[in-house]
Structures are given as structure tokens and as C-alpha cells.
Amino acid sequence: MTLTYLDQTLGDLAASIAGATRVFHDYGIDFCCDGNKTLAQAAHDQMLDVTAVVARLDALEAGTSSGTDWRTVGAATLIDHIVQRFHKRHRQQLPELVRLSRRVEMVHAGKPGCPTGLADVLEGLAQELESHMLKEEHILFPLLAQGARQQARTPISVMQLEHDHHRNALDDIMTITNNMTPPLDACNTWRALYVGLQEFKEDLMEHIHLENNILFMNPSNVGQGALNG
Numbered sequence: 001m002t003l004t005y006l007d008q009t010l011g012d013l014a015a016s017i018a019g020a021t022r023v024f025h026d027y028g029i030d031f032c033c034d035g036n037k038t039l040a041q042a043a044h045d046q047m048l049d050v051t052a053v054v055a056r057l058d059a060l061e062a063g064t065s066s067g068t069d070w071r072t073v074g075a076a077t078l079i080d081h082i083v084q085r086f087h088k089r090h091r092q093q094l095p096e097l098v099r100l101s102r103r104v105e106m107v108h109a110g111k112p113g114c115p116t117g118l119a120d121v122l123e124g125l126a127q128e129l130e131s132h133m134l135k136e137e138h139i140l141f142p143l144l145a146q147g148a149r150q151q152a153r154t155p156i157s158v159m160q161l162e163h164d165h166h167r168n169a170l171d172d173i174m175t176i177t178n179n180m181t182p183p184l185d186a187c188n189t190w191r192a193l194y195v196g197l198q199e200f201k202e203d204l205m206e207h208i209h210l211e212n213n214i215l216f217m218n219p220s221n222v223g224q225g226a227l228n229g
Contacts, residue, residue, distance in 0.1 A: 005054050010042055011035030011213030013057065015071050019159055021209070023056045024203055032208035033167045070214050076145040085209035089131045093200045094126040100193040108190065113183045115176045115193075125169045132162050144215065154214050163208045170201055177209070 005013065009030040009067075013020050024031045029042050070078050101119040108114045121216035140159060143152040174180065180194045 002196060006040040006043075006050065008039055009041060009213075010034060010037055011209060011217075013039060014209050015214055016069060017057055017060050017174070019060045020057060021202070021206055023053060023060070026056075027053055029053075030205070032205045033154070033164055035209060037215040052096050070210060075147075078210065079141045079145055082207065082210055082215070083137065086203060086210075087137070090129055091199070091208075093196065093203070094129070094168060096192065097200060098122045098126060098183065100189060100196065102189050104187075104193055107187070111183075112115055113178060113186075118173065118176045120173050121169060125166065128162070128169075129166065132159065132166070135159070152223060160212060160216065161210060166204060166208065170204065173197060173201070184227065194227050 010024065010029060014024065014031045014035065021031060023029075027048055028046065029048070034042065037045075039050065039053065042048070043053065049159050070081070087103055098119055101115065105114060105116060105119055109116070135155070136159060140152055140155040143149075143155065177194060177197065180198050182194050
């Protein structure tokens, strides 16, 4: 029996429908750390109009998809994509976001809506994420690329727990920034900061999704191909 969208997990939908992650972002649906929830469960928990979400997903599947189904590639190929697309990108994003946030907090301190404390949250997240990525690159990813899934079980559990911490940091960022909504008279630096934060948030959630819902959950792909780099 074919599963409906409502019966499928958020992780499976995000992996199988190109553009589904954008729909989930638009509705505030956590498809990375809550990827094991069905769409029906997520909609119920957040009191969402699920018919509107389904309509958006239907429209995506009706179109031509050129996205990669990462469930069909070898673990080493997916690992290489994660490192090149997300690890490198986060290392570029966070220092600039910290710089911009410090500038905004200094210039606009006391102004309504000023994201006070944002720079400290971002700086802490940058340190945690760098440590996290290094552990993946030097310990977990080589094990998975070699097919040593049994030895990888404990590192996977640690990485999943740290993913939850990253998601909590994103929640703090959303609270501090009023869901990344700048005031009407915000300066260009303030607006640039929130644009960058939105991009970082979407990248990090996609990054966590690929690991939690595909790489860590798909032993059939483990060990296929060679790890690049």
C-alpha cells in the first residue's frame, strides 16, 4: 500500500521530494531533529493547516525534479557532499555572522528589537559546531565510509545528541531575533545579518537532516564508494 504524505516521516519527505525542505521551513516544521515524526503528527503538534502543506508538496512532485535523492548514493559520496557543501560553508558563515551581530548590538544597543545576546549565542554555537564537525571528519565519517557501522554506533549517538543542542541554539536565535524579523527602520547591516542567519539556519537544518535521517539511518549505503578528500 502506498503511503500518503501524512503517513510518511518528515525525514523521508525531505529526502524524496526536491524542494520539500523549503515548504517545511515556510511552515516552521523541524524536519531534521524531528525527522522521525510523520507529517500528520507534526501538523497536529503545531496546529498547522495540513491541507496547505500537502498542496505545496503535490505541486513540487508534479513538477520536474532535478534534485539528488541522497538515499540512493553510497555513504562516502554523501559524506563528501556534507563536508564540501555544509562543513566548509558553516566555517565561512559563522565568523561573519558573529562580526555582524556584534556590530548591530554595539550600534543599536537599547533600541527596541535589538538582538541582545545574539553574538554570544552565535560564538558559542560556532565553537560547538567546529568541535562537532572535527569529530565527524576524523572519527565518525571514516568509520562509516569503511563500512564499520558497529564501531560507529556510539559516535552516531553522540552526534545525534549534539544535533539536538544545535537545534536548541537555533531556537534561541529565533527568539532573540523575533523570528529573524528586523524592525522597519533597521539599517543595512541589521538586515544583512538576518538574511545571513536565515541562510545559515536552512543550511544547518539540511545538514542535520542528511545525517540524522539518511547517513546515520541507512546501513545499506555504508561502505560504498571511496571517501574523497
